[in-house]
Amino acid sequence: MNFSFKTDYSFIFIPAILIIAFVISYFYYKHTKLDGIQKKLFTALRFLSLFFIFLLLSSPVISFLNSLVQDPVNVFLIDNSLSLTIENRIEQLKKKLNYNISNTEAGETENLYFLFSENLIKELKSSEFESVSYDGINNFQTNLTLPLYDLQSRLLNKNVSSVTLISDGMINEGGNPATAARSLNVPVNYILIGDTIQKNDLVVKNIFYNKTAFIESNVPLKAEINSYGYDRDIKVNLYEEDKMIDSRNLKVINSQNSYEVSFNVTSDAEKISKYKIEIESLSDEITVRNNYTEFFIKF
Numbered sequence: 001m002n003f004s005f006k007t008d009y010s011f012i013f014i015p016a017i018l019i020i021a022f023v024i025s026y027f028y029y030k031h032t033k034l035d036g037i038q039k040k041l042f043t044a045l046r047f048l049s050l051f052f053i054f055l056l057l058s059s060p061v062i063s064f065l066n067s068l069v070q071d072p073v074n075v076f077l078i079d080n081s082l083s084l085t086i087e088n089r090i091e092q093l094k095k096k097l098n099y100n101i102s103n104t105e106a107g108e109t110e111n112l113y114f115l116f117s118e119n120l121i122k123e124l125k126s127s128e129f130e131s132v133s134y135d136g137i138n139n140f141q142t143n144l145t146l147p148l149y150d151l152q153s154r155l156l157n158k159n160v161s162s163v164t165l166i167s168d169g170m171i172n173e174g175g176n177p178a179t180a181a182r183s184l185n186v187p188v189n190y191i192l193i194g195d196t197i198q199k200n201d202l203v204v205k206n207i208f209y210n211k212t213a214f215i216e217s218n219v220p221l222k223a224e225i226n227s228y229g230y231d232r233d234i235k236v237n238l239y240e241e242d243k244m245i246d247s248r249n250l251k252v253i254n255s256q257n258s259y260e261v262s263f264n265v266t267s268d269a270e271k272i273s274k275y276k277i278e279i280e281s282l283s284d285e286i287t288v289r290n291n292y293t294e295f296f297i298k299f
Helices: 013-030 036-069 089-104 126-131 145-154 178-183
Strands: 073-079 110-116 120-124 160-167 188-192 201-208 219-228 232-240 243-252 258-265 272-279 292-298
Touching: 013 036, 073 089, 073 145, 089 126, 089 160, 110 145, 120 126, 120 145, 145 178, 201 272, 201 292, 219 232, 219 243, 219 272, 232 258, 243 258, 258 272
Parallel strands: 073 110, 073 160, 160 188
Antiparallel strands: 110 120, 201 219, 219 258, 232 243, 232 272, 272 292
């Protein structure tokens, strides 16, 4: 269990409010005609009332003073999803970071850099712009909504001046982030990296299957296939433990992007089997990283 205590108030300020509330309550009832338990009870009630009133009234004042005292913070959210690995977008991103952003740092402001994909990944130092990694992390999704809400909670006590998003604009999770952006109450800017026009590509979008199945039963698999820019036959293969066990030919056309391919698998023994559905790559695809998806079924 987490018993951590968070507050906007300084731990020096809270004892000061306690002392002030106690002194006022004590002297207010010091010369009254109340006696014994009544005097103590009313003194305690007035003390608690004054304490909470002081807290409520002083909260906006403290927030305002903190914003005046703290240096403004400019936040940069840097796309770290795998879509940045196509069309030389990584080099464009590094150029933008090194020449346009790092040079904006001034003595009166603070710049904070965060990598994001499905959510905020980590805070990045300006000296690490050249060594950003795109491997070994869950960065198949680009979600702007979660990172913006996460940023709001992380920088609750910071004087955030602006938020700048640096991305190729390919958002595939989280829906419209406009509500999350407005909740920050600061200007939100967008710097686009690379060409966002859809290029020729084949994608294994989703796999629908049961993670657990009975032995000696036929287990249906459905793959959602996306095709962009093609009018031809493509081949979709099913692998079990890296051995191809089935295949389907699929006709795709320019006017339709989404297709469904079905397979069936089975097992005669109790085990966990690794499967892969893969589209055979074409030479003019913009990337082949999204041509397959691996998954497991427990029999």
